[in-house]
Amino acid sequence: MNLISSIVTLSLIYATPIIVTALGGIYSERSGVVNIALEGIMMVGAFVAAAFTPLNEAALGAWTPWIAILLGSLAGGLFSLIHAFASVDLRSNQVISGTALNMLAAGFTIYMCQIIFNMQRTQTFNRGFVKSNVPVFSQIPIIGDLFFKRMYYTFYLAIALVLITAFILKRTRFGLRLKACGEHPSAVDSVGISVRKMRYIGVLISGLLAGLSGGIMVLTQATQFTAGSIHGVGFISLAALIFGRWNAFGVLGAGIFFGFSQIFSIFSRDIPFLSKVPTEIFSALPYILTILAMLLFSRKSVGPKAAGEPYDVSKR
Amino acid sequence: MEQYVVEMRGITKRFPGIIANDQVTLQLKKGEIHALLGENGAGKSTLMSVLFGFYQPEEGEIYVRGEKVEIKSPNVAHELGIGMVHQHFQLIDTFTVVENIILGDEPGGALVDYAKARQEVIDLSQQYGLNVNPDAKIEDISVGMQQRVEILKVLYRKADIIILDEPTAVLTPQEIDELIGIMKNFAAEGKSVILITHKLKEIMAVADRVSVLRQGKYIGTVDVASSSEEQLAEMMVGRKVSFAVEKGPANPGEDVLVIKDLWVKDQRGIDALEGLNLHLRRGEILGIAGVDGNGQQELVEAITGLRKVESGQILLSGEDIVSHPIRSRMEGGIAYIPEDRQRRGLVMDFRLDENLALKTYNKEPLSHGFLLDHEAIKEKAKEIIGLFDVRSSEGTETIVRNMSGGNQQKAIIGREVDLDPLVMIASQPTRGLDVGAIEYIHKRLIELRDDQKAVLLVSFELDEIMSVSDRINVIYHGRITGDVKPEETTTQELGLMMSGSKEGPLV
Numbered sequence: 126m127n128l129i130s131s132i133v134t135l136s137l138i139y140a141t142p143i144i145v146t147a148l149g150g151i152y153s154e155r156s157g158v159v160n161i162a163l164e165g166i167m168m169v170g171a172f173v174a175a176a177f178t179p180l181n182e183a184a185l186g187a188w189t190p191w192i193a194i195l196l197g198s199l200a201g202g203l204f205s206l207i208h209a210f211a212s213v214d215l216r217s218n219q220v221i222s223g224t225a226l227n228m229l230a231a232g233f234t235i236y237m238c239q240i241i242f243n244m245q246r247t248q249t250f251n252r253g254f255v256k257s258n259v260p261v262f263s264q265i266p267i268i269g270d271l272f273f274k275r276m277y278y279t280f281y282l283a284i285a286l287v288l289i290t291a292f293i294l295k296r297t298r299f300g301l302r303l304k305a306c307g308e309h310p311s312a313v314d315s316v317g318i319s320v321r322k323m324r325y326i327g328v329l330i331s332g333l334l335a336g337l338s339g340g341i342m343v344l345t346q347a348t349q350f351t352a353g354s355i356h357g358v359g360f361i362s363l364a365a366l367i368f369g370r371w372n373a374f375g376v377l378g379a380g381i382f383f384g385f386s387q388i389f390s391i392f393s394r395d396i397p398f399l400s401k402v403p404t405e406i407f408s409a410l411p412y413i414l415t416i417l418a419m420l421l422f423s424r425k426s427v428g429p430k431a432a433g434e435p436y437d438v439s440k441r
Numbered sequence: 442m443e444q445y446v447v448e449m450r451g452i453t454k455r456f457p458g459i460i461a462n463d464q465v466t467l468q469l470k471k472g473e474i475h476a477l478l479g480e481n482g483a484g485k486s487t488l489m490s491v492l493f494g495f496y497q498p499e500e501g502e503i504y505v506r507g508e509k510v511e512i513k514s515p516n517v518a519h520e521l522g523i524g525m526v527h528q529h530f531q532l533i534d535t536f537t538v539v540e541n542i543i544l545g546d547e548p549g550g551a552l553v554d555y556a557k558a559r560q561e562v563i564d565l566s567q568q569y570g571l572n573v574n575p576d577a578k579i580e581d582i583s584v585g586m587q588q589r590v591e592i593l594k595v596l597y598r599k600a601d602i603i604i605l606d607e608p609t610a611v612l613t614p615q616e617i618d619e620l621i622g623i624m625k626n627f628a629a630e631g632k633s634v635i636l637i638t639h640k641l642k643e644i645m646a647v648a649d650r651v652s653v654l655r656q657g658k659y660i661g662t663v664d665v666a667s668s669s670e671e672q673l674a675e676m677m678v679g680r681k682v683s684f685a686v687e688k689g690p691a692n693p694g695e696d697v698l699v700i701k702d703l704w705v706k707d708q709r710g711i712d713a714l715e716g717l718n719l720h721l722r723r724g725e726i727l728g729i730a731g732v733d734g735n736g737q738q739e740l741v742e743a744i745t746g747l748r749k750v751e752s753g754q755i756l757l758s759g760e761d762i763v764s765h766p767i768r769s770r771m772e773g774g775i776a777y778i779p780e781d782r783q784r785r786g787l788v789m790d791f792r793l794d795e796n797l798a799l800k801t802y803n804k805e806p807l808s809h810g811f812l813l814d815h816e817a818i819k820e821k822a823k824e825i826i827g828l829f830d831v832r833s834s835e836g837t838e839t840i841v842r843n844m845s846g847g848n849q850q851k852a853i854i855g856r857e858v859d860l861d862p863l864v865m866i867a868s869q870p871t872r873g874l875d876v877g878a879i880e881y882i883h884k885r886l887i888e889l890r891d892d893q894k895a896v897l898l899v900s901f902e903l904d905e906i907m908s909v910s911d912r913i914n915v916i917y918h919g920r921i922t923g924d925v926k927p928e929e930t931t932t933q934e935l936g937l938m939m940s941g942s943k944e945g946p947l948v
Contacts, residue, residue, distance in 0.1 A: 296555075298547045305533050305544055312531035316545030316594075317516035430534070 130270040132385075132392055137272070137280050140384025142167070142342035144283045146362035147369060147376040148290050149334030154371060155294070156327025157307040157320075159433040161223035162208050163335045164359025165230030169204045170197035170336030171343040172234035175350035176241060178250035189252045194279075194340030201336015202329050204230070209328035213321055216435035227359075235352055246351040253344040254279060279341045284377075286334070291373035303327055307429030310436040320436045335359065357412065364415040371428055379418075386411040444507060446471045446633045447492065447523075447602055452501035454487055461487040462498070465659040467635075467652055469602070474624055474634045476644040476665070478677055479654035480875035481846065485637045486528075488654070489604050492635075493525045494518040505602075524600025526591045528607040528637075534580040538562065538573050542594050565596055569626065584733065585616040592623065603627060604635045609643055613732050614903060614936030621647045639677070639875075641670040642904075653677055678876050688887045691911035694723035697895045698744070698864050703753035705739045705919075713739035715919040716753070721864065726886060726896040728910030728927075730903060732939050736919035737899045738780070741868045744897075745777045746770045758863065771800060774863030778853055778870045780899070786853045787841050794822035794837035797856050829855035830881075847878030854885055865889055868899045883909050903932050917941045 146163050153160035174190075174197035182189040204226070211222035235245050242248050256275040263273040294300040305313045306323045313320050342358060343350050361383050368382070369375030390407030393399040399407075447469040454462040462484045469475050479485045490496045492503065494512040503510055505521045512518050518525075532541050539559050548554045548561065562575045571589040579587060588608060595603055605624070609617045624634050624647055636648060644651050644665060651668070653660040653676040660676050674682045698721040707713035713736045721727045731737055742748035744755060746767035754761050762770050771777075779785035787796050798807055798818045806817045822837045831851045833839035841849060850870065857865065867886060871879040886896050886909060900906050906913055907927045915923035915938040923938040923945020930945075937943040 296552055298549070298551055298553050301540060301544060301547065301553060305536065308533045308535055309531065312533055312541075313544070315515055315525070315527065315531045317514065317519055318545050 128392070128395060130274070132388065133271045134275055135388045135391070136381060136385040138277055138345060138384070139387045140380040141277070141280045141283045141345070142338040142358055143362045143365050143383050144377055144380035145286060145338035145341065146335045146359055147365040147380055148283075148286055148373060149331035149338070150363060150366040151290060151294075151331075151371055151373065151376065152303065152327045152334070153331035154327075154366065154432045155307045155429055156303050156324045157310060157429060157431045157434065157436065158209070158212050158324050158328050159219045159223065160205075160208060160328065160331050161220060161360075161363060162205065162226035162230075163331070163362055164355060164357065165223075165227035166201045166204050166332050166335035167339035167342065167355045167359045168230040168234050170194075170201040170339030171354050172237065172247070172339075172350050173197045173200040173336070174340030175247045175250065175343045175347075175354075176237070178252060178344065179248040182250060182252040187252070189250075190254045190344045193344060194337055197340030198333045198337035201339065202333040204336070205328050205332020206325075208332075209325050212435065213324045213328070216437060219433050219435075231352065234350070238350070247349045249349045250344075253348065254341075277341075277345050279345060282341075283380075287373045287377045294373065299326075304429070307432050310431050310434075314436075324436075335362075338362075361411060361415050364419055367428065368418050368422055383411060383415065386414045444471075445469055445504070446506060447635075448504040449488070449492065450502045450504070452488060452491055452498045452503075454484075454491055454496055454498045460657050462491070462654075463657045463659075464501075465654065465657075467659075468662070469633050469635060470650075471633055472628050472631045473649040474628050474636060474647055476636045476638060476648035476651040477654065478638060478641075478644060478651050478673060480639055480677060481873055482656075482875075483654040483677075484657040485654055486606060487657075489525065489606060489635065489637060492518070493523060493604065519598055519600070521602075522600050523602045523604070524595030524598055525604040526588070526595055526606060526608060528610065530587050530591055532579045532587055532590060535578060537576055537578055538582070538590050538593075539575045541579060541590055542597050546598060561597065562593065565593055569593075569596060569623065571596075571623065584611045585613070585619075588612070588616075588620070601632045602635070603632060604637070606637045607639075608636070609638070609640065611733060611901075613940050614932050615940060617643070641673050644673065645670060655679055674876065682876050682880070686883050686887070686908040688909075689891070691725045691890065692893075693725040693911070694893060696720045697723050697758055698897070699754075699756040700744075701754040701756070703740075703743060703755065704751040705736075705743045705748055706751060707739055712751075713919050714743065717916075717920055719914055719921050721895045721897055723863075723895050724890055724893045725911040726890050726898055726909055728906040728913045729897065729899040729916050730906045730913050730935050730939060731901075731916035733901055735916050735939075737868070737916060739919075740916070741777075741780070741866055741897075741899055744770075744866055745775060771860070776857035776860050776862035776865045778850075778857055778865070778867045780868040780872060782846075782849050782853055787849060789842040790840060792837065793826070793831070793833055793839045793841055793844070793852060794819050796841050797822040797825050797852060800856060800860060825852075825855040825859055829858075829885075831855060847874050847881075850874060850878065850882065854882065858885070858889065862894060864895045864897065866897050866899075869901065870898070871900070871902070871905060879905075903935060906935075907932060915939055915945060 146167060150160060150163055174193035177193045177196055178189055185192060208222055208226055211217045212219045238244065238246055254277045256277055259273040263269040294304060302318055302323055306320055310320045339355060343354050347354055365376055365379035365383055369379035389410055390404055393404065393407045445468045449467040452462050452465045465488055477485050491498050494514045494517050503512060510521060539562050542562050543558045548557045559575050566573050571593055573586055573589050608620060612620060627634050638644060648665050650662055650664055652662040655677060700717060700719045703714050703717045704712060705714040717740065729737060739748060743750050750763045755763050757773055762773060783789055798821060801807055802813060807821060808814055819837050829851050832848050833844050870882050890896055898910060910927055913925050913927055914921045915935060917939060925945050938945050
């Protein structure tokens, strides 16, 4: 029972950044812009959050990580505007623009580390997020053990974001228009809605969420930011986005699945019949599962029709 | 002076290289149905895009209800009460009917009031007799219903000037009659309708007045009542046009293409052909009539080898070719005029001579071993260009993209006829072409027939099917549901068979 509850709890903790980033992907892709820069945006968010924390934790105390992820989110949003400009205004190839941003983020964050901290990583921080037992809820038998003990509050933030996203897409005017932009932009244009504006907003929200997620990831899973801090979680989030069929609850499920696959290697040692398999196999598992999931599901899951296509008014 | 609801004066719109509208005038009266007639590329759509705010004209003025306006975007057009039913539906497949109608003008504030929206849509559809299912997704409803959704979109925005862009192109004859009724309703209510079309019959049936454009220029406006189809055609084309397709009686020989119990799936893996049977004889033109999406494309692709066959037989001169590769079908005598000449028929950025050699480049005399003989290719191209009157600016060296649609199509037909085929598969061979080019292509198909070749003609234009075919098969839901002779049937009867409400005799 103890083993199971810690597997569940850790899965959810590792799933948190995947879910939040993939939610960001929903906003961008539903508006019609493919955003493979999510990885790079997470790096920027993680760097900003991890750089802010050691410099301010003495003054700000327990509020530090919350302010840090907020700043990480804003930085991610700002960074994503480069992608919005390239793909919406310049109508450039969105995959190339995203790749460029990923490369830029990798170089830029380490360069800034060198300038601020004189090394290729940020200074270690003490006040990352801390695991805590949720009052009242943690007392519930079984459910309390699984979901409310030794958990980061950021997980509940992710759940709240899932609910908000689902609501926005289903019930609001903004959601209806956003989805329409990703399916048939000229139809949106013909009823007098600016496709450009909607796509900018879509990409911006994806940047805010991916930046937030990068901050959450570094402040829950590490003690400093390094070049390997994000290690492909942005790309795994893209897989979760497709696996979750571009909707909020799908992304929640896919995120938990990939979160579980990430922590599986830690526990494989404790499970007798798996302990003989080299742990490297399990460390590779999340990536192997990602590839498998893409192979199995990508053909069947149909995304927004116009995603990836610049909207060109003159081709109407 | 008479008051016009819309008056466009001296509109000029230029695009790089062409003048799409050259000093065009259009005057629309309140409560009239005004047709805008012209061939493809005459500038009808451009003019309407100017009125709808998609394009800004370089010169000219627009008056709406007597006041000068500048229509800078579709939003301005909406505010002026101008609505447009686009030729290519501006509908989102994965949205419901209600969602599509309200998009951009949603009731409620930031939260959409879907209950109210749904009720409004139901009320409107009842008021105008436009039957739609408010909760159905667009991808699941018929093209006719999709068009009614487009019309409801316009009505929902309270438009009283309604532009319909080629609205009948995708409809069955019955649906066209319904649409004509709807348009007359609008006019009776005091709404003004602009009908963009190149079909003379519809204009005679529904319009009060008609304005004609030709090559971007305004030719004139006439009252339909005091005009005739011949007169309008002459205004549109600029010369006398013969409508009747001249052909002698067919002299069919033995079966050359026989299809037995053919099953084929479409892109989505759904059965598109469900046990289709047909036979095609030497020396006849078999017309396949049907509404788009009933398996025509899959049938053509199955015969030419572009699509996998699930089960059944395709016998070419008695030999089953179902598992044969495309090239051996071609060499076995199947030629193909594809429905989408730009995507399938031609390599748009190649030269004309290269395009004409696409099917024979690998054989003597066009190549020797693995080397192409460019001189021979050029000679061959010149021969085809001469025989089929393919016109282009730089002869064999013209990049095909720069040629007109009619000449592109002539090039394809020349290439295919030159193969000396047994069977010619002509899939919508006149789509998007003007009257002159259509006349020419029909003549060529009939020549092939007289030469004892077999022609399979797939078309959504019933008039074309009726006038060119020697025999007509109606396709509905992936099966042939009727086998009739054009002189023994009517478009009405065909229409009923095409919509599945009637089955014809089967031979």
